[in-house]
Amino acid sequence: MINRGYAAHEMDLPTDSEHPAAEPLPRPPLPLPAPPVFLPPALPQTYDLAPAGFYTARLQPPPDPGQFTPAWRTLFIAGWIGVLLGFAAVWQACRVAGVAPWWLGPETNRRSFIIISMPFMAPFTAVVAGIARFRVACYIGVAAGLVTLAVAYADRNRFPGVAVVEAFIGCAGLLISIGAFAGRMRRPR
16 A cells, blocks of 8 residues: 555655755865965064054152152142143133132233133143152142142132132142152162
């Protein structure tokens, strides 16, 4: 006995010639030719055309006695940049509020650029001293803090609110500089 259901099922199956796997596989690609002789050998993990050693870290020499340690140097520079930004904020707030401290002058009769830049020169000098790794950077910072306090002292009668903010900014710079004395390298004993 022949089972017709089974035979009908066999007829629906594709034959080997109709099956997609019966097609021959494509040829693999040819290997790449050898590099020319005049090129230097490739370094492992080379991603660009920069010379070897271009991205290696350059070690800084150790700080000399009197210079900041790297962490204190970063703190000193960041603190005095904060003082610069604080004075820029006071400048903007005074312009928006219509207040004219002595170093800005009224909006209708502005001071010269030299006078306007006076509160910024002392903090800028402290930042440059920190970046340049001067041994006297702490002393320059203390002097810059006193100069910024003098800016606040000049505004105490006309605009006491602005003078308080300037005094806080100046005290912050002064305290950063005084605290940075702890971060100076000592002479070996």
